[in-house]
Amino acid sequence: MTTATFDLPVGSQKSTSAAGIAIALLLPIALVNAIGFILPVLNLARMSFNEALPGGGIADAFTVANWTGLLQDGFYIELITNSIVVSLGITLATLLVSYPIALYLHRASGAWRTFLTVLVISPLLTSAVVRTYGWIALLADQGPVANAIAAMGFQPPRMMFNTTGVVIGLTEILMPYMILSLMAGFGRLDPKVEEAARTLGATPFRTFRRVILPLTVPGIALGCLLCFVLAISSFITPKLMGGGRVFLLATEIYDQAIVTLNWPLAATLSMLVLIIFGAALAVYSRILRMIEG
Amino acid sequence: MMHQTIKRDGVETVGDPYLCLEGVNKKYGLVEVISNLNLEVRKGELIALLGPSGCGKTTTLRMIAGLIAPTAGRIAVGGRDVTHIAPHGRDMGLVFQSYALFPHMTVAKNVAFGLEMRDLSRAEIAQKVAKALAMVQLEHLAGRKPRELSGGQQQRVALARALVIEPSILLLDEPLSNLDAKLRDEMRAQIRDIQQQLGITTVFVTHDQVEALSMCDRIVVMKGGLIEQVGTPHEIYERPATPFVASFVGRTNRVKGKCMVDGGIQIGSSIIRAASVETPGDVTVMVRPHRILIDWDATSTGQGETANRIAASLSRITFVGDVIQFHFDVDGCEFIVEESTKKAQATHRPGEKAMLSWNVGDTLVFGADQ
Numbered sequence: 001m002t003t004a005t006f007d008l009p010v011g012s013q014k015s016t017s018a019a020g021i022a023i024a025l026l027l028p029i030a031l032v033n034a035i036g037f038i039l040p041v042l043n044l045a046r047m048s049f050n051e052a053l054p055g056g057g058i059a060d061a062f063t064v065a066n067w068t069g070l071l072q073d074g075f076y077i078e079l080i081t082n083s084i085v086v087s088l089g090i091t092l093a094t095l096l097v098s099y100p101i102a103l104y105l106h107r108a109s110g111a112w113r114t115f116l117t118v119l120v121i122s123p124l125l126t127s128a129v130v131r132t133y134g135w136i137a138l139l140a141d142q143g144p145v146a147n148a149i150a151a152m153g154f155q156p157p158r159m160m161f162n163t164t165g166v167v168i169g170l171t172e173i174l175m176p177y178m179i180l181s182l183m184a185g186f187g188r189l190d191p192k193v194e195e196a197a198r199t200l201g202a203t204p205f206r207t208f209r210r211v212i213l214p215l216t217v218p219g220i221a222l223g224c225l226l227c228f229v230l231a232i233s234s235f236i237t238p239k240l241m242g243g244g245r246v247f248l249l250a251t252e253i254y255d256q257a258i259v260t261l262n263w264p265l266a267a268t269l270s271m272l273v274l275i276i277f278g279a280a281l282a283v284y285s286r287i288l289r290m291i292e293g
Numbered sequence: 294m295m296h297q298t299i300k301r302d303g304v305e306t307v308g309d310p311y312l313c314l315e316g317v318n319k320k321y322g323l324v325e326v327i328s329n330l331n332l333e334v335r336k337g338e339l340i341a342l343l344g345p346s347g348c349g350k351t352t353t354l355r356m357i358a359g360l361i362a363p364t365a366g367r368i369a370v371g372g373r374d375v376t377h378i379a380p381h382g383r384d385m386g387l388v389f390q391s392y393a394l395f396p397h398m399t400v401a402k403n404v405a406f407g408l409e410m411r412d413l414s415r416a417e418i419a420q421k422v423a424k425a426l427a428m429v430q431l432e433h434l435a436g437r438k439p440r441e442l443s444g445g446q447q448q449r450v451a452l453a454r455a456l457v458i459e460p461s462i463l464l465l466d467e468p469l470s471n472l473d474a475k476l477r478d479e480m481r482a483q484i485r486d487i488q489q490q491l492g493i494t495t496v497f498v499t500h501d502q503v504e505a506l507s508m509c510d511r512i513v514v515m516k517g518g519l520i521e522q523v524g525t526p527h528e529i530y531e532r533p534a535t536p537f538v539a540s541f542v543g544r545t546n547r548v549k550g551k552c553m554v555d556g557g558i559q560i561g562s563s564i565i566r567a568a569s570v571e572t573p574g575d576v577t578v579m580v581r582p583h584r585i586l587i588d589w590d591a592t593s594t595g596q597g598e599t600a601n602r603i604a605a606s607l608s609r610i611t612f613v614g615d616v617i618q619f620h621f622d623v624d625g626c627e628f629i630v631e632e633s634t635k636k637a638q639a640t641h642r643p644g645e646k647a648m649l650s651w652n653v654g655d656t657l658v659f660g661a662d663q
Contacts, residue, residue, distance in 0.1 A: 192393035195360050198380040199387040200407035200458060207381075210406070214397045291397070 041274070047267035056261030066268040083249040084276065086163060087231040093171045094178045094227050095220065101175075102182035102219070103212075106189060124176050132240045135169045136160060161243025169241045170231055177230060178223040185219020217291055225284040229277055249273055311336040311494050312357070312462055317366030319352055319518075326352050327518045330366070337492040339485070341505035344515035345541070350498045353515075354464050357496060359383045370461055381410070386455030390467040392447045394439040400450050401426070401435040407458035425457035428487060445476045452484070456491070463488070463495040469504060481508055502542045506530065514538045536659045539579045545657075546585075548626040550578045558658065561624020565601035567656040579657040582631040587619060588648040589641070600650045603628075607645045621649060 048066055051059040070076045105116055123131065138145055139159040146156035159165055189212065197207040235250040242251065249269060257266035310333035319327040327349045334340050342350035355361045357368060359380035368376045375383050386407075395403050404425050408418045426432045429449035439447055448468060455463060468484070469477045485508045488495050499505055505512045506526040514521040514529060514537075522534040533539035540547060550560045552571045557564045558578060565578070605621035605628060612618075614634070619641070621628040628649060 188396055190391075190393065192389050192391055193395060195358075195380070196387065196389060196393040196395070196454075197406070198360070199358055199383070199385055199464075200454065201381045201384070201410035202406070203381055203410075206410060211395060 044267045044270055047264055048271050050264045050267075052262045052264040056263075058263055066264050070265075070268055070272070079247050079249065079252055080272065082247065083232055086167065086246075086248060087228050090167050090170045090174065090231040091224050091228045093167060094174045095224060097171065098175050098178040098182060098223070099216075099220075102179045102186065103216075105179065106183055106186045107191065120176055120179050123173070128173050128234075128236050129240075131173055132169055132237045135165070135172065136241060139165055139168065160241065161245055163242075163246050165241040165243075166238045166246050166248075169237045170234055173234075173237060174227045174230055178227050181223035181226050182216070182219040185222045186216055188215045188218070218288065221284050221287045225280055228280055232276060233273060309336070310334065311338075311371055312496070313367075313369045314353070314357070315367045315369070317353070317356060317363045317368065319349070319356065319361070320364045325518060327356075327363070330518075330520060332513060332520070332523070334494060334496065336371075336494050338510045339488050339495040339497060339508060341497045341499055341509040341512045342515060343499055343502060343505040343512050343542070344521075345500060347517075348515040349518040350500075350515050351466055352518075354387075354466055354496060354498045357462070358385050358387050358464055384458070384460055385462045385464055386458060386460035387464040388448075388451045388455050388466065388468045390470060392439075392451040392471075394447055394450055394454070396439055398438075399435065400431065400437050400439070400442070403439065403450055404454045404457050407454065411458065421457055425453040428456070429453045429483075444472055445480065448472060448480060449483075452487070456487070456493070461494070463493050465495065465497045467498055467500070469499075470501070477504075484508065506542070512542075514541065516541075533579075533657060536577050536579065539657055539659075543581060544629075544631075545579045545581055546628050548578050548623075548628070550576050550658075552576045552658070558656075560603065560626060563603040563623065565603060565656060566653050567658040568654045569658060571658050571660050574660070577659045579659070580628070580651055580655055582618065582629045583616070584655040585628065585630040585649050585651045587630055587632070588650060589645070590648075601653060601656060602648055602650045605647055605649050607641055607643050607647060609643060610641065621647065623649070 049062050051061040051063050053059050105113060108116060137143060149156040194207055194211060197211045233250055235254060238246055238248045238251050253266050253269045256262045312334040314330055314332040317327060317330040342353055344350050356363050359378060367374060401422055404422045405418050408421055426435055429452055431446060431449055469480055472480060481504060497509060511525055512529045513523050516537050522529060522538045529538060529542050539545050548560055550558045552558050552573050554573050556570045557566060558576060603623055605623045607619060608622045609620040610617060616631040617634055619630045
């Protein structure tokens with residue numbers, strides 16, 4: 001179809017043919033997204049209004065019982081708040097450990113920077129499952145970390161099969177994403193601007209607080225959005241490192257869909273995660289608008 | 294080191310050195326970018342560090358500001374050794390080539406930053422910021438963000454921000470190089486006016502000889518991490534110490550010659566004289582193009598003993614606008630002579646013979662080793 005449009009004489013037809021090419025190029029991905037993403041999500045949304053029958057049956061209905069039940073059940077209220085709080089905690093921990101690394105990488109140059117960037121990205125080449133088992137080995141009750149703490153004469157805390165373990169594991173797993181997002185958002189940070197602050201009498205700490213930190217807010221916002229979304233939807237690490245004792249949204253969705261076979265409830269919880277994503281995105285775009293304003 | 298007198302408004306003054314660099318050296322690994330630099334700047338003086346890129350002028354400025362530490366040597370301001378003091382303790386105002394304004398702050402906040410770091414009261418800050426912005430005529434833009442300003446306006450904000458803290462020394466790193474030609478002329482005059490008004494000791498880094506000559510009390514010409522010459526614009530232009538200074542500051546003809554035992558210098562088949570005498574041997578002779586007169590009547594006799602006269606033939610004419618450049622051939626050496634276009638006549642043709650003459654005092658001679 002494109003060859004035909006190319007043969008048209010130049011002039012007003014030119015923009016029509018450009019639009020034609022654009023549509024032709026966008027069509028495949030639009031189709032894939034429609035079939036593979038939008039339709040299933042719509043289906044899931046519809047499912048959340050169906051009625052669950054005992055034994056895994058689904059009755060075609062239109063009831064808000066799943067939603068009202070969810071918001072009235074103390075267990076689910078706690079599950080939702082717990083998921084949000086733990087995810088925010090993981091996001092904050094990831095930010096705190098990643099920020100200095102990202103700042104150092106931003107300032108590094110040449111082959112050293114390339115080497116360090118590859119080093120930061122390399123954990124992504126290993127599966128999260130493998131890394132999670134690594135953490136289980138490290139943090140187990142008789143693991144090297146516990147032994148080291150005991151050797152120093154302290155009582156080692158429980159670091160595995162509880163929220164601490166989930167936070168430690170996910171923080172490490174999410175670090176590459178956070179570092180890359182921070183670096184992508186550090187574009188406004190010019191070393192000359194830091195130097196200007198120093199010559200104007202700002203101590204290193206005040207330079208950081210008044211100049212570096214405000215200029216890196218876009219990176220912080222991007223990294224936090226990404227890590228929060230990844231943390232709240234993570235499944236493998238909480239499942240393995242939580243040892244069935246840490247209840248988060250993703251693990252609960254899995255249990256409802258696969259173990260209890262209550263698909264309408266699983267769908268309702270999934271839609272709830274989607275709503276939380278939307279809220280996180282709204283906060284993110286609000287922060288960006290505030291910076292630009 | 295050198296206690297020259299500076300002439301300003303006809304009054305000769307000898308000031309005590311205010312900013313002193315003693316034996317300053319900077320090495321990056323094995324590469325020495327500044328070698329044994331000694332410099333004294335008097336209070337209230339505007340001094341230019343002039344040189345091509347990579348000559349170490351910006352490195353020197355950054356060492357004065359404390360942004361990089363010298364490998365060896367000592368930097369003192371008003372008798373106080375600041376060599377090991379961090380930049381925020383040095384009390385210097387630095388204007389960056391890229392201005393380096395804080396993009397997330399308004400113009401007023403940018404200017405107020407240094408005052409806030411000094412923990413001044415709000416009222417005092419507001420008053421000083423207003424005064425500084427008035428000085429650079431930007432009061433009306435106080436609420437704008439840097440990205441909403443033109444290059445010239447950003448440049449003036451950077452200047453106000455550096456000056457508002459009343460620094461002991463103002464450091465300017467190529468502040469005009471990002472402006473267009475017309476704005477550059479205006480800013481040149483404005484910076485000089487403000488500097489004179491405040492009487493602030495200023496170090497100005499530039500690669501533009503016109504800026505250095507027109508704005509500064511003294512010029513430090515640098516090359517390859519070394520000082521080639523320190524002097525007033527007049528001294529630098531009229532009595533360059535090295536061939537590099539002569540060719541970097543102003544345009545010049547540069548030809549090879551041979552100095553003879555009697556002090557005469559042979560260029561091709563002609564003999565010329567210079568005010569200073571070099572040791573016999575190969576020399577480099579330099580003459581400014583606009584100091585040469587053309588006598589198109591090649592047979593006429595000279596203007597007297599003070600002039601060098603040399604027979605030449607016209608090879609090419611270049612019209613530059615305000616001047617016409619006549620390229621002459623003298624036994625294989627090229628001499629360029631500039632005449633203002635009003636005077637110059639376009640009737641001359643290549644191949645035409647002429648007599649070139651210039652004052653003996655305008656002849657610069659350098660030994661072959663330089």
